[in-house]
Amino acid sequence: MLYRLQACPFCERVVRTLNEYDLDYQSRFVEATHSKRDVVKRISGKRTVPAIVDTNTGVTMSESANIVEYLDNTYGAEA
Helix, strand or coil, X not given: CEEECCCCHHHHHHHXXXXXXXXXXXXXXXXXXXXXXXXXXXXXXXXXCCEEEECCCCEEEECHHHHHHHHHHHHCCCC
């Protein structure tokens, strides 16, 4: 599950990486108002997006750079 905002360049970076590795995922668009992102806080401990829950590994994380690095290491050609 990918928690994201509409037109968020950081979220789109994660989407591109997910698509690059042909990974199935669901998107959930969240509230634009930071203080109302309770669903994201419940899963990641933060209200920042993007946030991802990888059901294959049980990993939950936020921050696009961390997510892309995780996806590269977990699903990339060298993984």
